[in-house]
Structures are given as C-alpha cells and as structure tokens.
Amino acid sequence: MFNSDQRRAFLAVVLSGVVLFGWQYYFAPKNNENTLKTTVKQEQAVKAETTAQTTQTSAPAALGTTTATPEAAPATLTSYTLKNKDYEIKLNNDLSVSEMKNPNSVFSFNSLTESALPLRIQIVPENGAPTDVLFTVNQVGENKITGTNSTLGVNFTATVLENGKVDFNLKSDRAYKYRFVFDAKAKKLDNGQVRQFAVYGTDVKHITVDSNKDGDGNFKWMGVDFNYHLFAVVFKDKLAAKYKTVESGQMYFELPNATQDLTFDFVFTKKNYDTLIGLGDNLHLAVDFGFFAVLAVPILRGLQFIYKYIPNYGIAIILLTILIRLITFPLQYKSFKSMKKMQQIQPELQKIKDKYKDEPQRMQKETMELFKKAGANPLSGCLPLLLQMPFFFAIYRVLYSAVELVGAPFAGWIHDLSIHDPFYVLPVLMGIAMLAQQKLTPQTSVDPTQQKIMLLMPVIFAFIMKSLPAGLVLYIFVSTVVGILQQALVYKMAD
Numbered sequence: 001m002f003n004s005d006q007r008r009a010f011l012a013v014v015l016s017g018v019v020l021f022g023w024q025y026y027f028a029p030k031n032n033e034n035t036l037k038t039t040v041k042q043e044q045a046v047k048a049e050t051t052a053q054t055t056q057t058s059a060p061a062a063l064g065t066t067t068a069t070p071e072a073a074p075a076t077l078t079s080y081t082l083k084n085k086d087y088e089i090k091l092n093n094d095l096s097v098s099e100m101k102n103p104n105s106v107f108s109f110n111s112l113t114e115s116a117l118p119l120r121i122q123i124v125p126e127n128g129a130p131t132d133v134l135f136t137v138n139q140v141g142e143n144k145i146t147g148t149n150s151t152l153g154v155n156f157t158a159t160v161l162e163n164g165k166v167d168f169n170l171k172s173d174r175a176y177k178y179r180f181v182f183d184a185k186a187k188k189l190d191n192g193q194v195r196q197f198a199v200y201g202t203d204v205k206h207i208t209v210d211s212n213k214d215g216d217g218n219f220k221w222m223g224v225d226f227n228y229h230l231f232a233v234v235f236k237d238k239l240a241a242k243y244k245t246v247e248s249g250q251m252y253f254e255l256p257n258a259t260q261d262l263t264f265d266f267v268f269t270k271k272n273y274d275t276l277i278g279l280g281d282n283l284h285l286a287v288d289f290g291f292f293a294v295l296a297v298p299i300l301r302g303l304q305f306i307y308k309y310i311p312n313y314g315i316a317i318i319l320l321t322i323l324i325r326l327i328t329f330p331l332q333y334k335s336f337k338s339m340k341k342m343q344q345i346q347p348e349l350q351k352i353k354d355k356y357k358d359e360p361q362r363m364q365k366e367t368m369e370l371f372k373k374a375g376a377n378p379l380s381g382c383l384p385l386l387l388q389m390p391f392f393f394a395i396y397r398v399l400y401s402a403v404e405l406v407g408a409p410f411a412g413w414i415h416d417l418s419i420h421d422p423f424y425v426l427p428v429l430m431g432i433a434m435l436a437q438q439k440l441t442p443q444t445s446v447d448p449t450q451q452k453i454m455l456l457m458p459v460i461f462a463f464i465m466k467s468l469p470a471g472l473v474l475y476i477f478v479s480t481v482v483g484i485l486q487q488a489l490v491y492k493m494a495d
Contacts, residue, residue, distance in 0.1 A: 077134065084143040084160035089266065091158055091166075093147060094132045095121035100268040102164055104275065105229060106406055109268055112229050113184040113195075115249075119233070119266075121170075123152060124177035130254075152176070163279065165234075166266035175258035180233055182251040184224050186210035191419045191469065192400065195226040197251040199243055204285045209249050216242035221267075222253050225286055228271050228403040228418075234281045236263040271403050273300060287401050295394035300402055307404075313417055314410025317399075317471055321478040325486065328387050332483075333490055345374045388479065399471040410470065417471035424466050426473040431462030433480040440487055 078093045090099035097119040100109045112118070122130040135147035135156060143160040153173035160166050170178070186209045187195045196206040199215070199222040206225060207213045219241050223232030233253075245251045255262075267283065269275060276284035289296035299320065306316035348370055356363035399405060405418040413423055421427060435458040465473050 078137070080137065080140060080145055082141075082143050082145060082158065082160045082166070084162055084164075087160055087164040089158075089160060089166050091145065093135045093137055095135065095156065096132070097266065100166075100231070100266065102268050102270070104272070105268070105270050106403070107227055107229055109231070112226050112231055112268070113182075113224050114187070115183040115185065118183055118224065118231060120181045120183075122179040122181060123154065124179060124254075125152065126174075126176075126258075130179040164267070164269065165279065168264050168266060170262045172260050175260045177258045178255050178262060180222070180253040182222075182224055182253070184209045184226075184249050186249060187226070189227060190467070192467070193227045195224070197243075197245055198223055198225040198230070198232070198286060199253075200282060200285060201238070204288070206288070207245050207251070209245065209251070210247050211245050212247055214242070214244040216240075219243075219253075220281055221283065222251070223267075225271075228401075228406055229269070230271050230276075230283070230286050231268045232266075232283065232286075234265045234267055234283070271401075273297075273402065288397065289401060290393065290397040292390050292394035292397065295390055296398050299391075299395050299398050300404075303398070303402075304404070312410065313405055313408040313471065314414065314474060317417075317475050318478050320395075321475050322482055324391050325479060325482045328391075329486060332387065332486060341374050345370060392476075392479075395475055396472055399469050399475070405469070405471050408471075410474065414470050417474070418469050420467050421470045421473060426470055426477055427462045427466040430465060430473055430477040430480065431458045433477055433484065434458035434461060437480055437484050437487070440484060440491075 079090055079098065080093070081088060081090050081099075086101070086103035088099070088101035089097065091097060096117050098117055102109075109118075120132060123133050124130045133149050133152065133154070135149050135154075137145060137147045139146045144158065146155065146157045148155050154176065155171050157169045158166055159168075182197060184195055184197070195209050197209055199205050199207075199219055201217045201219045205215070209224075217240075218238040219235070220238050221232045221234040222241075222243065223230060239255055240257055241253055241255050243251055243253045267279060269279065269283075271287050273284055273287050276286060289300075302320050302323070303313060303316045306319050307313055310316060310319075349367065352363060352366045352370065356366060399417070406416070408417045409415045410417055413425070414421060435455070438454060438458065465476065
C-alpha cells in the first residue's frame with residue numbers, strides 16, 4: 001500500500017492512537033472499593049455516633065442572634081446549613097464539610113466523593129499532632145456563620161457568596177498550622193472518567209485517589225475532580241504546602257507555616273470552562289485539554305459558536321469537522337498528488353530495486369533521482385495523517401473533558417454524546433470508512449504480513465473506539481468520509 005518509509009510513519013501514527021486510547025480505557029486505574037484504614041474507620045464511627053445526636057439547624061436564627069456563648073464548650077458535633085440563592089453548604093462545627101449544592105451541577109456533591117465527610121480541617125497545636133477541633137457557634141444567619149474555640153483562641157467565619165463560593169476565614173490569638181483532609185473512594189466510570197485528587201501550583205497535577213503520592217511546593221488550590229465536577233479549596237494567595245495521598249482514599253494537605261489569619265474559599269461546581277474562568281484563580285485549568293490545549297480551546301469555542309445557532313452538538317461536531325478538513329486541505333492536496341505519483345513510478349522503482357539489490361548505496365542514489373524526476377515525496381503520503389493528529393487529539397480532549405456534551409443528544413439512539421454509542425453503530429461505520437479509505441489509497445507491493453496488519457488497523461480502531469464518547473467517534477467517522485471525498489477528487493484531477 002505504501003513504501004517502507006510510508007508504512008513506518010503510518011504505523012507510528014496508528015499505534016500512537018492505539019496506545020493513547022488503549023491505555024486510557026483499559027489500563028487506567030479501575031474502580032477500587034478498598035476500605036479506609038482502621039484509624040479512619042474508628043474516627044468516622046465516632047463522628048457517625050455524635051452526628052446521631054446532632055441538632056440540624058433547618059431554620060437558622062438571624063445573623064446577630066447568639067446561639068451559644070463563647071465560653072460554653074460544645075457538647076456534640078452539630079451541622080449547620082447555609083444558603084445564598086440556590087447555593088448551599090452543610091458545615092459542621094468541627095470545620096468539616098458534609099454537603100454542598102450548586103444549581104448548575106449535573107451530579108450531586110455526594111457522588112463526587114462518595115464519602116460521608118469529603119473534607120475536614122484540622123488544627124496543629126504547637127508540638128502537637130493534627131486534630132479535629134469542635135467550635136462553639138456564636139452567630140448563624142441565612143448565609144453566614146461564626147464560631148469560637150476559646151481553649152485555642154481560634155475564631156472562624158464562613159459566608160456563602162452570590163457566585164456560590166464559600167468564603168472561609170480562620171483567625172487566632174497565636175499562630176497555628178493547619179491540615180486539610182480530603183476523603184474519597186476510588187472509582188472509574190464506563191465513560192473513562194476517573195476520580196482524582198487535583199492540586200494546582202504552577203500547573204494542575206491529577207492523582208488517582210487510591211495512589212500513594214506526595215509532593216510539596218506553593219499551591220493555589222486543591223480538591224477532588226471527578227465526572228466533570230470539581231470540589232476545591234482555593235487559597236487567597238499561593239501558600240507553601242505539602243501533600244500526601246494514600247491508597248485508602250485520603251489526601252492530606254498540610255500548611256507547614258503557622259499563621260494567625262488564613263483565608264480560603266470552598267468551591268463545588270460543574271467544570272464548565274467559562275464558569276471556571278468566571279470564578280477565577282485559574283480554576284479553568286481543572287479542565288484538562290492536554291498537550292494540544294492551544295488547539296482544544298478554539299475547538300471548544302467553535303463548537304459553542306455553532307451550537308448558539310444550531311442547538312445540537314452532534315451537528316456542531318460535523319460542521320466543525322468539515323471546517324477543519326477544509327483548512328488542512330491545501331497541504332493534503334499536495335500529499336494526495338504525491339501519493340498518486342508514487343503509485344505511477346512503482347514499476348520503475350521496482351526495476352531499480354531488482355537491478356541494484358546488491359549495491360545498497362547505488363540503489364538509494366537511483367531511487368532518490370527517480371523521486372526527484374517524478375516530483376514524488378515518499379513521506380508526503382502520510383502527511384495528511386500527521387496533520388490531523390494534533391486536531392484529533394485536541395478534539396479528543398475537548399469531547400472527553402467538556403461538560404457541555406454531558407447529556408447532549410445528537411439524533412435517534414444517541415442521547416448523550418459524552419458516553420459511548422449504546423448500539424455501536426458509529427464505531428462500525430467508522431471502521432468501514434477507514435477500510436474504504438485504505439482501499440482508495442494508491443497501492444504498492446507489500447508483503448502479505450504487512451497487508452494483513454494494514455487491514456486489521458480499522459478493526460482495531462473500531463474495537464477501541466466502541467467505548468469512547470459517541471461525539472469523538474462521530475468526529476472520526478465524518479473526518480474519514482470527508483477525507484475519502486477529498487482524496488477521490490484529487491485523484492480524479494490528477495488522472
């Protein structure tokens with residue numbers, strides 16, 4: 001089908017795709033239902049017992065009404081619900097978070113972590129170990145709460161803001177260190193989404209929740225990232241910190257520098273790229289567009305622009321695919337013409353191979369002269385594939401990461417472009433289209449083994465793509481069909 005150089009380039013491109021998608025869907029960490037360590041179990045059991053005695057403030061008193069005196073030691077763990085419009089947080093008086101609500105979220109806060117206590121904030125006394133501390137609540141309003149621990153001399157204030165952020169402040173008479181403990185269960189969904197911890201300093205690092213990892217640096221935010229949603233603690237300024245994750249599903253995030261004043265925000269939101277940009281603090285980097293982000297962002301903008309006028313993301317994908325093909329067509333045109341010329345000079349090329357089979361240097365010289373004379377480039381036949389790869393991987397990341405496609409229908413049986421085609425129609429059509437494109441490509445003599453490998457590639461791709469988002473498979477199918485039409489047009493003009 002191709003000469004040896006072309007085959008190597010083509011196989012490199014195809015195998016790159018096999019490695020990318022094969023690893024993503026078959027070798028990425030699977031759902032891990034490991035139980036928590038015994039100490040954590042005991043700790044949660046104690047909290048569960050005290051929670052049973054908790055008084056839930058379903059109708060908090062107005063801000064300014066004292067619910068307890070600062071000197072009174074709190075007897076039990078108590079939960080308070082704060083609201084601002086449709087945003088909500090359930091905060092316990094030991095500085096743990098058990099629930100948050102965001103009207104724009106697709107999935108619940110509980111499904112983000114599957115933990116009874118997704119976050120705890122611990123105080124580290126001087127020469128002491130990190131510990132959960134109960135606070136006496138002084139004032140409770142609709143969207144604001146204040147509290148005190150008179151023993152340590154620490155005061156806290158939490159306020160739900162209009163944009164859904166929960167502004168949190170800790171002030172104390174003496175400087176303390178703090179530790180944030182995130183808790184989650186390891187899980188991977190059928191659509192390939194893996195539950196991860198995320199930390200952001202100079203860039204975003206994702207860590208599967210059942211990993212043993214550690215690190216340090218200056219960080220702006222950290223949290224849990226899963227299934228197109230993010231729960232994060234965002235500091236006012238970057239702070240020196242170190243983190244450690246353990247197999248049982250915790251991330252311990254410690255601030256080694258003691259402080260008397262610590263301000264941060266809680267954020268729970270759907271990972272809509274524009275929403276995250278609006279929230280600031282580089283939260284939009286939680287949307288992982290990968291190495292080709294410079295292409296992925298314009299692709300996302302293109303999809304959004306088309307959707308504004310044609311409210312169907314499937315049609316938007318088709319139109320954007322055609323546009324990408326048109327943009328790259330000038331270079332593809334030259335490549336298709338060169339492939340055609342390679343087919344035409346194949347008989348002469350074979351004569352040179354037979355004539356100089358015992359003189360490799362002479363064979364190479366005569367071959368290069370033939371290429372020059374015919375105006376053919378042995379590698380340009382693979383240029384269309386190479387040109388498409390950055391767009392291919394960029395749109396893969398868009399369709400894999402963009403929450404806009406969650407629940408977005410296309411037509412007929414495809415009700416959600418973010419998950420796989422339930423009847424595998426698109427993967428089969430894609431495989432057939434790829435096979436047709438191979439048949440159309442000018443053929444040269446290759447050995448039977450290589451022919452079989454080339455014929456198997458569409459089958460392998462179709463098998464891998466069966467579990468990928470339908471939107472991505474739709475893109476590859478349309479791109480292949482448009483490529484066939486372009487290729488046929490060029491060959492007809494070249495005859």
